Amino acid sequence: VNGEPRTPNVERLENDTPMTKTYVGVLVLEVVIVIALWWFGRAFA
Amino acid sequence: VRPLDWGVLVAYVGWIIIDGLRRSKGTDKVDGYLLANRSLPWWAVGLSVMATQMSAVTIVGTTGLAYTTGLRFIQNYFPLPLAMVILSLTVVPFFTRARVYTAYEYLERRFDVRVRSLASFLFLIGRATSLGVTLAAPSVVMSAILGWSLPVTVLVICIPMIAYTTIGGVQAVAWTDVKQMFIVVFGMSAAVVVLLSGILQHVSFGEALNLAGATGRLSETYTVWSAMLGGTFLMLSYFGCDQSQVQRYLTAKSIDEARSSLMMSAWVKIPLQLLILTTGVLVFVFYLFNTPPMLFNRVYDAQVASGPRAAEYVGLQQAFDREIAARREAALRADRDGFIASDARVKDIRSQASGIVRSASGDADYSDVNYVFPTFITTQLPIGLVGLMIAAIFAAAMSASGGELNALATATVIDFYKRHFVKQATDSHYVFVSKLATFAWGLFACFVAMRAANQGSLIEVVNRYGSVVYGSLLGVFILAILTRRATARGAFWGTIAGMAAVLYVYNWMPWIAFLWHNLIGAVVVVAVGMAISYTQRPDARLV
Numbered sequence: 001v002n003g004e005p006r007t008p009n010v011e012r013l014e015n016d017t018p019m020t021k022t023y024v025g026v027l028v029l030e031v032v033i034v035i036a037l038w039w040f041g042r043a044f045a
Numbered sequence: 046v047r048p049l050d051w052g053v054l055v056a057y058v059g060w061i062i063i064d065g066l067r068r069s070k071g072t073d074k075v076d077g078y079l080l081a082n083r084s085l086p087w088w089a090v091g092l093s094v095m096a097t098q099m100s101a102v103t104i105v106g107t108t109g110l111a112y113t114t115g116l117r118f119i120q121n122y123f124p125l126p127l128a129m130v131i132l133s134l135t136v137v138p139f140f141t142r143a144r145v146y147t148a149y150e151y152l153e154r155r156f157d158v159r160v161r162s163l164a165s166f167l168f169l170i171g172r173a174t175s176l177g178v179t180l181a182a183p184s185v186v187m188s189a190i191l192g193w194s195l196p197v198t199v200l201v202i203c204i205p206m207i208a209y210t211t212i213g214g215v216q217a218v219a220w221t222d223v224k225q226m227f228i229v230v231f232g233m234s235a236a237v238v239v240l241l242s243g244i245l246q247h248v249s250f251g252e253a254l255n256l257a258g259a260t261g262r263l264s265e266t267y268t269v270w271s272a273m274l275g276g277t278f279l280m281l282s283y284f285g286c287d288q289s290q291v292q293r294y295l296t297a298k299s300i301d302e303a304r305s306s307l308m309m310s311a312w313v314k315i316p317l318q319l320l321i322l323t324t325g326v327l328v329f330v331f332y333l334f335n336t337p338p339m340l341f342n343r344v345y346d347a348q349v350a351s352g353p354r355a356a357e358y359v360g361l362q363q364a365f366d367r368e369i370a371a372r373r374e375a376a377l378r379a380d381r382d383g384f385i386a387s388d389a390r391v392k393d394i395r396s397q398a399s400g401i402v403r404s405a406s407g408d409a410d411y412s413d414v415n416y417v418f419p420t421f422i423t424t425q426l427p428i429g430l431v432g433l434m435i436a437a438i439f440a441a442a443m444s445a446s447g448g449e450l451n452a453l454a455t456a457t458v459i460d461f462y463k464r465h466f467v468k469q470a471t472d473s474h475y476v477f478v479s480k481l482a483t484f485a486w487g488l489f490a491c492f493v494a495m496r497a498a499n500q501g502s503l504i505e506v507v508n509r510y511g512s513v514v515y516g517s518l519l520g521v522f523i524l525a526i527l528t529r530r531a532t533a534r535g536a537f538w539g540t541i542a543g544m545a546a547v548l549y550v551y552n553w554m555p556w557i558a559f560l561w562h563n564l565i566g567a568v569v570v571v572a573v574g575m576a577i578s579y580t581q582r583p584d585a586r587l588v
Contacts, residue, residue: 041263
């Protein structure tokens with residue numbers, strides 16, 4: 001407000017980038033693991 | 046356990062204490078001591094989050110569980126990635142931007158001091174007693190395995206952990222957690238290599254999988270949907286409302302880094318847990334070709350073998366030896382039906398032997414599961430690796446409890462001492478009081494651990510308390526973060542109603558599994574909290 005620069009620490013703290021791709025990747029990996037476990041169990045039952 | 050193994054263990058414990066002392070630099074201010082000046086990289090925070098969640102019981106208990114029942118336990122971790130995504134989108138930016146020291150501090154900004162103090166108090170009571178249990182469970186196992194007295198085992202875990210946590214604060218906790226995660230992963234991987242080399246001397250890898258699969262250890266029924274719904278609420282309340290976890294990601298450099306630390310768990314936790322469970326299944330296959338003890342707790346085994354039911358026990362031991370030989374023959378002949386039948390008889394004999402131990406020792410809660418992996422470590426691993434694996438188990442006990450101890454001290458000082466008693470003092474005063482609080486909670490945890498170890502009922506009370514409280518804590522944070530209409534009075538009485546509802550369900554509706562208690566608690570808090578809030582004028586700040 002008074003023209004003073006914000007400290008680098010505060011700027012760093014405010015870093016807020018969307019991580020949609022990461023979220024989707026995590027959930028896809030989980031689905032893959034669940035399906036793989038299910039298949040693995042059937043294959044060796 | 047040979048001198049080299051003791052050397053490895055002593056060197057490791059010495060290293061974490063010395064490094065903890067080194068990490069105390071830059072912790073002379075409250076921000077440094079309690080939040081590491083919000084300067085930690087995402088990967089260190091991520092490993093610390095995982096280390097705090099992974100107790101020693103996770104290593105010895107889940108490997109033992111996989112030895113007896115297979116991979117089924119993995120489904121308890123299925124909700125974790127989804128919970129991490131939800132938390133990254135909701136509480137992480139709120140807590141980081143609010144620049145709070147504790148999750149409960151945020152509740153005062155949103156509601157009032159009464160709600161903050163109630164939530165923090167509930168956390169303190171639950172976490173303080175569960176910390177004792179976190180220390181007691183591995184101490185009981187390791188004292189039986191190593192032949193140490195229980196107080197000595199508790200102290201071997203507690204003294205280094207209290208020392209580095211008290212002196213170095215959250216920085217020491219986080220960097221020790223990093224080391225401990227590496228030790229655990231390296232130790233488990235080395236154990237897998239030893240197991241595979243032992244197994245492959247007798248059968249191929251494919252045949253080993255067939256043997257594990259024939260006994261149902263790879264093909265348990267997964268109840269994914271119920272685990273996902275109930276488990277997601279459990280994970281949300283643990284990672285989003287429990288200071289022992291929230292404080293880990295409050296030390297991250299930024300919102301992005303805090304999110305990345307949680308995403309690390311989301312990526313890695315299920316594969317890591319699969320590694321641990323697979324180790325347990327491999328221990329089962331290993332013991333198909335190497336004679337296992339009938340019961341893995343050798344102290345009870347010796348006690349019963351020389352007690353009044355010795356004749357009965359010796360008879361079982363002889364039957365067990367015959368059946369183990371028959372099972373091995375069937376496995377080597379690839380006689381699937383004979384192998385399955387023989388394995389069922391081995392299971393039955395072990396169950397009878399456990400029953401004798403329970404009645405002869407008076408330990409009604411005795412379960413052989415927790416002794417399987419430590420016995421394998423001390424009797425089958427090569428010299429040096431034994432010390433490393435014992436260090437890994439002690440490391441897991443210390444890393445889970447160090448984070449909790451640090452969080453207890455933070456909530457005590459920030460939510461009570463500074464908020465209600467000494468509001469204006471120097472940074473060095475609050476750091477000194479934080480160290481004092483860490484030390485005092487550490488002593489309390491040691492005391493509880495020594496008491497809880499011999500009292501199954503106390504452990505049950507602590508677990509019951511956790512299930513009563515955590516759903517309500519989640520509910521009050523949902524009211525705080527996701528609604529604008531909720532008022533302080535609604536949040537306060539909603540929290541009380543949530544706990545009362547779960548207590549009722551726990552006592553009078555025992556058929557409802559504990560996994561659902563968090564969901565029930567959270568729903569009641571939100572419903573009652575909103576109902577009361579609508580009888581009041583909305584909070585002017587939020588309209």
